[in-house]
Amino acid sequence: MITQMHIKGLMFDPYNNAYIVVLRDEEESEMLPIWVGKSEAGAISMAMENVTPPRPMTHDFMKSFLDAYNAKVISVVITDLSEHTYFAKIHLMYEDSEYTVDARPSDAIALALRCNAPVFANDTVITKQSSEELEQWLENLKPEDFGKLDS
Amino acid sequence: MSTANPSNAHDSLIEYRVDRILEEANTDTRIVVLARQDSAIDTFPIWVGAAEGNAIKLALDATLTPRPMSHDLIRSFAEHLNVIIQRIVIADVKSSTYYATVHVYNKGVERTIDARPSDAISLALRAHCPIYITQDVLARRSSTNLDAWLAKIDSKDIGAPEVQET
Numbered sequence: 001m002i003t004q005m006h007i008k009g010l011m012f013d014p015y016n017n018a019y020i021v022v023l024r025d026e027e028e029s030e031m032l033p034i035w036v037g038k039s040e041a042g043a044i045s046m047a048m049e050n051v052t053p054p055r056p057m058t059h060d061f062m063k064s065f066l067d068a069y070n071a072k073v074i075s076v077v078i079t080d081l082s083e084h085t086y087f088a089k090i091h092l093m094y095e096d097s098e099y100t101v102d103a104r105p106s107d108a109i110a111l112a113l114r115c116n117a118p119v120f121a122n123d124t125v126i127t128k129q130s131s132e133e134l135e136q137w138l139e140n141l142k143p144e145d146f147g148k149l150d151s
Numbered sequence: 152m153s154t155a156n157p158s159n160a161h162d163s164l165i166e167y168r169v170d171r172i173l174e175e176a177n178t179d180t181r182i183v184v185l186a187r188q189d190s191a192i193d194t195f196p197i198w199v200g201a202a203e204g205n206a207i208k209l210a211l212d213a214t215l216t217p218r219p220m221s222h223d224l225i226r227s228f229a230e231h232l233n234v235i236i237q238r239i240v241i242a243d244v245k246s247s248t249y250y251a252t253v254h255v256y257n258k259g260v261e262r263t264i265d266a267r268p269s270d271a272i273s274l275a276l277r278a279h280c281p282i283y284i285t286q287d288v289l290a291r292r293s294s295t296n297l298d299a300w301l302a303k304i305d306s307k308d309i310g311a312p313e314v315q316e317t
Binding site: 087107 | 200201202203206217218219220221222224225227228229231232234248250253255257262264265266267270
């Protein structure tokens with residue numbers, strides 16, 4: 001089973017010097033945080049804020065590449081979590097065939113936002129994340145740890 | 152986007168390779184040093200961001216990452232779509248910003264895609280395709296003595312751990 005997720009925000013994790021992309025389901029009953037690096041967070045934040053940079057950023061170029069061949073991003077799915085690394089799949093439609101491409105969730109999300117494609121997560125991934133440790137960690141976050149993008 | 156193939160002499164292409172990546176001390180930038188592929192000696196530096204420089208360095212060092220990086224993903228898309236990445240060209244410079252084009256080929260049609268040089272170079276190294284600079288860009292680059300400047304940078308032994316002199 002997969003659940004559609006919405007990208008709610010990005011926040012800085014001062015303990016790990018990384019960023020967290022926060023995904024929530026439609027009812028906002030489930031939450032999926034994904035730790036990403038600084039440049040990956042930048043690529044996601046630019047798309048969330050609808051910033052048009054003077055030159056195409058990496059994922060804008062990625063989209064240009066797909067657009068050049070009329071390949072459409074149908075959806076992306078966060079599929080697996082192992083050793084704290086998430087796996088994602090990008091589903092492409094090209095010339096009446098569907099292709100599934102392995103990707104990091106950060107790339108998949110940065111691309112999905114630019115292509116207006118839905119983001120899904122495997123239910124197993126969401127379950128794995130609802131650990132006490134994480135909730136505690138989030139509770140301890142101070143308001144100033146939240147970026148302006150967080151809603 | 153166009154399918155034009157550079158043909159006139161003004162646009163003739165000179166092949167370069169990535170020679171090395173320099174870290175600029177105290178700034179979040181990297182310098183990608185391209186060197187002329189043929190026997191002529193010339194270097195062509197391009198300033199890029201730290202993340203972009205690191206993406207190029209990973210490919211230059213043929214570092215295997217546990218997960219595909221962004222340009223590995225683009226290459227993967229190309230493979231799935233049966234698109235050949237033929238070459239990249241640093242084709243223009245405006246207000247000290249270089250513009251690159253990625254030339255892709257599929258089913259007898261060549262297309263060019265606009266890109267930043269850092270993305271184009273990062274992809275070229277992963278797709279094992281040649282890197283070109285147009286004569287026009289080479290002629291219009293900054294007139295300061297870049298080689299002398301680079302020699303100075305090299306003499307500072309960038310990349311080596313800083314040693315306190317006693």
